[in-house]
Amino acid sequence: MAAAARVRPKDYFTPEEWAPLSRRSSWKGPALVAHAWAVILAAALMAVVWPITIPLAVMIIGARQLGLAILMHDAAHGALHPNLKVNDWVGNHLTTGDLMAYRPYHLGHHKYAQQAEDPDLVLSAPFPITRTSLRRKIVRDLTGQTYYKxxxxxxxxxxxxxxxxxxxxxxxxxxxxxRKRFFLGMLITVALTAPLGAWWVWPVLWLLPQATWLPMVTRLRNIAEHALVAKDEPDPLRHARTTRANWLERALLAPYWVNYHCEHHMFMHVPCYNLPKVRHHLQRKGVTERMLSAPGYVHVLKLASGKPERVAVAA
Known part of the structure; x- marks a missing residue:
């Protein structure tokens, strides 16, 4: 069982360059968690005051639910706080995931990235698919079928x-x-909003984004990160893809620098907020030309759904 090839920071950075890039801040990680919840609350308030904005609120909240999962993912790497106990407490209690169950699974993904033992290999293996297949998957996501399954x-x-x-x-x-977190969150939210006549806030502004927008953006993010990456890829600079994201994609699809996924796989303990700086250094050194990158999410999705219809097997 061969592990995936890895890179060493000293191959690309001097000690003086690497130290600030790998440093974990005692406030930035928790501040990002607070930011995610603040955006969710602001979007919910917007929808309550102006119900016409509910569709936009669903997209914003669903993206921040993904953002909380991304920050839990940072905690899985010990990158959310320099104190591991604080890191784990914030990651396990103030995000939306089960950190203790997720960590061993996810570290297995990094250890065997794109190798036969990679537990996430199933997510990238089917690609390319046809556009029809991709549309069916997105419809299943947006109609709650994926969430239910x-x-x-x-x-x-x-x-x-x-x-x-x-x-x-x-x-x-x-x-x-x-599912105690799910039901506890439901009970607390309904208890706080029902007396104000806003009993619908939890099902419409939490469950609906969780059941529709979150599965879709999670799928699109997974496609961008690992689709069309060769199984048993030997080059550690091509185990994952970095995708350029504009402001709208960062708001609704790829929050908290999750699009810098190649850099994350190269240096998995670097906090998410330092990944753009890692990219900048690597670009200055000419390394990014060898890395797997894409100019945007639309570009990746076109490649991933480029299988001709006539030879496709229904997915």
């Missing part, structure tokens, strides 16, 4: 397929325990 279909199947003499309550209790 990933989050709830297993529970529904478990209930349907239980033995006739098996009681329902233990299954439901286990489901609630496993």
């Amino acid at each position: 990933l989050k709830w279909s297993g529970l529904v199947d478990r209930i349907r397929n239980r033995r006739p003499d098996e009681p329902l309550w233990p299954i439901l209790k286990d489901a609630v325990v496993r």
Whole structure:
């Protein structure tokens, strides 16, 4: 079981250059978490005051839900705070993911990036696909089908397929325990908003973005990062793709510098807010010409959906 090839910081940076790039700030990571929640609250308030903006709010909130997952991902690398206990507490309690379950899985992805043992290889393996297939996937995302399949279909199947003499309550209790963050967030939000006549805030301005926009932007981000990267790729500068993102894409698709994914795979412990600086240094040294990069998300999606329709197998 061969691990993916890695790069060493000293191959590209002097100690004086590397020290500030790898340094973890004691305030920037938590500030980004606070920023994500502030944007979510601001978008929700906008939608409550001006209901016509609900579609825009759903997109903004869904992107920040992804942003919280990205910051949890930084915590998985110990990059959210220099104190590991603080790093883990913030990553596990103030984002939307289960850091302790995610960390070993994700570090396995880095260890075997694009190799046969990569647990995320299934996400990049099917590409290229046809445009029709990509449209079907996006429709499934935006209609909640992907969310249901990933989050709830297993529970529904478990209930349907239980033995006739098996009681329902233990299954439901286990489901609630496993999804305690989901239900606790629902109860708190409804308790705070219902007395104000805004009981609909949680289902419309949290669950709806989580079930629609979040799955879609997560899919598009995954495509940009690893689609069309060769299996067993030997070059560590081409295990992942960096995609240029404009201001709109950063707001609605690629928050918190997640688009600098090649740099992240090269130097996985660098905090996300330092990745643009890493890119700048590498560009100045002529290294970026060898790295896997794309001029934009539209460009990557065109490549990833470039399989001719006539030879396609329905996905």
